[in-house]
Amino acid sequence: MRQKNLPFAALVITLAALTAFGPVATDMYLPGMSEMASHFGSSAGYIQSTISLFVLGLAFGQLIYGPLSDRFGRRMPLLAGVAIFTLASLGCALATGVQWLIVLRFAQAVGAAAGMLIVRAIVNDLFERTEVARVLSLMMMVMMVAPIVAPLLGGWMLLALGWQSIFWFMVCYGLVCAALVLFVVPESLPVHRRQPLSFGGLFATYRQLTVRRGFMVPALCCGLASGTLFAYITGSEFVFTQLYGLSVQQYSTLFACNAGALVLSNFMNRLLLLRWRVEQVFSTALLLQASFALLLVMAVVLALPMAFFIVALWLAVGCMGLIGANGAAIAMGAAGQHGGSASGLLGVTQFGIASMVSAAVAATQNGTAYPLALTIGTCAISARTLWWLGRPSVR
Numbered sequence: 001m002r003q004k005n006l007p008f009a010a011l012v013i014t015l016a017a018l019t020a021f022g023p024v025a026t027d028m029y030l031p032g033m034s035e036m037a038s039h040f041g042s043s044a045g046y047i048q049s050t051i052s053l054f055v056l057g058l059a060f061g062q063l064i065y066g067p068l069s070d071r072f073g074r075r076m077p078l079l080a081g082v083a084i085f086t087l088a089s090l091g092c093a094l095a096t097g098v099q100w101l102i103v104l105r106f107a108q109a110v111g112a113a114a115g116m117l118i119v120r121a122i123v124n125d126l127f128e129r130t131e132v133a134r135v136l137s138l139m140m141m142v143m144m145v146a147p148i149v150a151p152l153l154g155g156w157m158l159l160a161l162g163w164q165s166i167f168w169f170m171v172c173y174g175l176v177c178a179a180l181v182l183f184v185v186p187e188s189l190p191v192h193r194r195q196p197l198s199f200g201g202l203f204a205t206y207r208q209l210t211v212r213r214g215f216m217v218p219a220l221c222c223g224l225a226s227g228t229l230f231a232y233i234t235g236s237e238f239v240f241t242q243l244y245g246l247s248v249q250q251y252s253t254l255f256a257c258n259a260g261a262l263v264l265s266n267f268m269n270r271l272l273l274l275r276w277r278v279e280q281v282f283s284t285a286l287l288l289q290a291s292f293a294l295l296l297v298m299a300v301v302l303a304l305p306m307a308f309f310i311v312a313l314w315l316a317v318g319c320m321g322l323i324g325a326n327g328a329a330i331a332m333g334a335a336g337q338h339g340g341s342a343s344g345l346l347g348v349t350q351f352g353i354a355s356m357v358s359a360a361v362a363a364t365q366n367g368t369a370y371p372l373a374l375t376i377g378t379c380a381i382s383a384r385t386l387w388w389l390g391r392p393s394v395r
Contacts, residue, residue, distance in 0.1 A: 028170070034238070062113055082115070085111030092108065154166050216331075226350050227354055229320050230358045231358065289383070290380040295315075
């Protein structure tokens, strides 16, 4: 139950800011990737690998913060994660070589994962079940500002102050969030409810979930579908600035418009669920994404105008607003009493696949748009195929 005298608006904004660590740390520095490659004298693929390592760090963090927050309470692991994020951001700003940048980006992601995972636990601790959905909806509305504003702000800072200023901003962001955690977020897990660390029991639960098709099929579909989003995040800056010749500001604006597609589809999802079942919306969205991904591949193969490429990409990325929440709901509905562990495993699956997809785009960089388009097409078609094959057993 929500505590008395708790500043509700401040709490929601703080929790949304903590959840937005991931979008801020990825979307904001995308406009500067070409300049960073030039600064360090490295290839575009090498700089793109900082994204795949970041996503891998998010997946790794999902595994460790859950048990730690159950054992030591919410605030201590959360503050530790914010501190790791802030110090790693400082290291990125001062990095003298691309190797150090890659390592520090991984550390930055491990810190960012704390906010993304522990915030859900805090909401469940502080609010009654009837209030949880309302709070999460308000948080999502606030958090959706990040992927729209971050690339625009990053593009402006890149032109005015250089790429290092983006990481200095992240340092300040981390310090502000640390102060908000100290003064706004209460310790939501009483001592008597804390549980000892039991990695054996945790692994046993994960093992049960991984063999439960009702959980793993939608979880894997979500992971593959979200791979399209991370392929886009990894490869789009090179495609639009180097191949299509867009300026930093133009690319930042385009990225914000694609983020707007996610906002629009999330809004549409709420309306569609008033009439259709979750499984119906999820299945149709997977089919639509696969179709739009094929159009994207066709745009590259046939060398169609950039406008066709942009529209197909906008539609394919936008489908994630109809896929992510619905797939998670289907998977969590099959998790039974292991809701907390299932949430962590869902995050590991999503970010683990996203890391491999991002790495594939970076590793196959050949100066064309093929790595981006083919990776998006492969992920979307694989997700739809897996759901088609596994659907009878997950109804």
